[in-house]
Amino acid sequence: MRVVKWAGYGLAGVAVFVLFAVAGAFAASEAMIRWPAGERPAQFVSATPPMTGSAERGRRLAVLNGCHDCHGDRLQGRLFHDDPAIVRAWGPNLTRVAAQQTDSQLNAAIRHGVGGDGRQLWVMPSSAFAQLSDRETADLIAYVRSFPVAGEDQPRLEVGHVGRLGVLLGKFRSEHALLKAGVPPLPNLGPQYAQGRAVARLCVECHGADLKGSEATKSPDLTMAASYDDADFRRLLHQGVAAGGRRLDNLMGAAARSRFTALTDAEIQALHAYLKARAEREIAAAQ
The missing domain is CATH 1.10.760 (Cytochrome Bc1 Complex; Chain D, domain 2)
Known part of the structure; x- marks a missing residue:
């Protein structure tokens, strides 16, 4: 009976250790996911000549770059990836975001992976959009601003246990981190x-x-x-x-x-x- 008793204590200890380890891993991954970028990209001004954006050109850019796939037909946001073990991701309601943010803040999200509140963005493909020119970015912002404010705010990113393990192991990185590490330009072939x-x-x-x-x-x-x-x-x-x-x-x-x-x-x-x-x-x- 004494052996059984001590075995029970041992199993309880292991369970407590695992519980604390899981809680610690969750807290660490949560901190990494919500951690601010720590720096602000340079100011971006598109509202004055000669950088006035064209909403019509921006519409074509939005279609080609798949903005509506994540943010919906009217840019009011939508759930576009639903895998609870890895990530549940909603495209934000850009009509509400644009009403609250400057062109510089929108540019920071589009090309630098930094949200309007300074946090790192994780699913927004900024590492792909980083090669957009200033003119193209101005056009895209003009297109976003052409939509009236409508709809509700979308939920924040939810990262599951497999996704959090990927964060801790460096397999799943924020867009800001990817850009800081350096995204090579496409080969210039002439x-x-x-x-x-x-x-x-x-x-x-x-x-x-x-x-x-x-x-x-x-x-x-x-x-x-x-x-x-x-x-x-x-x-x-x-x-x-x-x-x-x-x-x-x-x-x-x-x-x-x-x-x-x-x-x-x-x-x-x-x-x-x-x-x-x-x-x-x-x-x-x-x-």
Whole structure:
């Protein structure tokens, strides 16, 4: 009986230790998630000439960059990722955010991963938007401000136990942290590919800053674009149909049908030329 008694004490001790460890891990991850950025990006002024933004140009940018996918058709926010073990993420109600924040604060969120209250942003793809020009950012802000204030505030980010483990292990990082670590620019392959390189910024969010694919989004290295002929590549980007007539029901298929229909044939051709030139360089380097 004494052995059983002491075994019970031991198990109770282990349970208490595990409880404290879990609580400590939760507190540490919560601090990391809510921790302020610690610095403010430089002031950004778009409301005075010559930087007055165009809401119409901004609308096209918003479509191409998938702003409505996360923030809803009227930018009032929506639940766009619902995996309780990893993360439940709502796009904020941008009509209310824009009414309360300056252009500099909106720019900080878009291109620097810093919220209006100074906190680090975790799901907003600022690391992809960092390569937007001042003009494009001004246009995007003008488009956001063109919507009347409506709807309610959306809930804050909820990170599950698997997501918190990723935070603690450095596998899940804030956008601000990613940008501070350095996001390499897309390869510059010469002035003849400048337009295609600009369009390729749309690929960074899913395929990574180096376009070599991402395990998180299960996206491939874009050297595979070299295997497409022009007609198949255009069909891929406008219809989400891969070579051989296979309809894609993944992120690429959804992006093609909701975002990339706004691309012109000339832009698609320029992107394809850039990706083929990149593939040739990658192959040459490997050899």
